[in-house]
Amino acid sequence: MALLKKTVVMVGMMGAGKTAVGTALARALGVPFVDSDEEIERAANRSIAEIFERDGEPFFREKESQVLSRLLRGKPCVLSTGGGAFMAEPNRRMIHEQGVSVWLKADLEVLWQRVRHKSTRPLLRTPRPRETLQTLLAAREPVYALADLVVESALDCSVEQMAARVQQALATRPDVLGDRE
Ligand SMILES: Nc1ncnc2c1ncn2[C@@H]1O[C@H](COP(=O)(O)OP(=O)(O)O)[C@@H](O)[C@H]1O
Ligand SMILES: O=C(O)C1=C[C@@H](OP(=O)(O)O)[C@@H](O)[C@H](O)C1
């Protein structure tokens, strides 16, 4: 059984699999899983889409930073963020100081196939959502590249396979993952 010394923070685009792979990774490691979007929704008692609609994106980003700060101060766990969380420099600093970031990297086609039938992501409620996703991806990739570890996703790679790949990447970091006695 593994011993987690630092919180593993999943970052990357919408549809990269942060929530799904983070859940599987936490199960495999035997540690708690938290998702910043779910925490925000629970505290507000509203969906992310409703929060964007009623309170606007700046309000959501403020809540996101607060939730990240709180969760990073807790016991080591797997923490999946929303796709925009890593864009803010103060968030990146907190994550870097208190956890280890893992970028789930995926290309446009993979991301699009995973998000196209869902209406839960307010940033993609545009006349041409695929193009919006492409523009966001181009703007964000250089920032995700600042993450501590990168794990690439492909269309034929299952959630469990991705979690195993992340675990392999973490095994190269004895400051993050150790052996329990
Ligand atoms: N490696 C994968 N293989 C197959 N389906 C996946 C994979 N990763 C994610 N998915 C699916 O894609 C969708 C988006 O994944 P999700 O975890 O919500 O992404 P994110 O949290 O990064 O936006 C979900 O339906 C999820 O089950
Ligand atoms: O990319 C983004 O800015 C967002 C991604 C979403 O999370 P997922 O990446 O889990 O879909 C959610 O936080 C919100 O809709 C904004």
Ligand SMILES: [Mg+2]
């Ligand atoms: Mg998610």
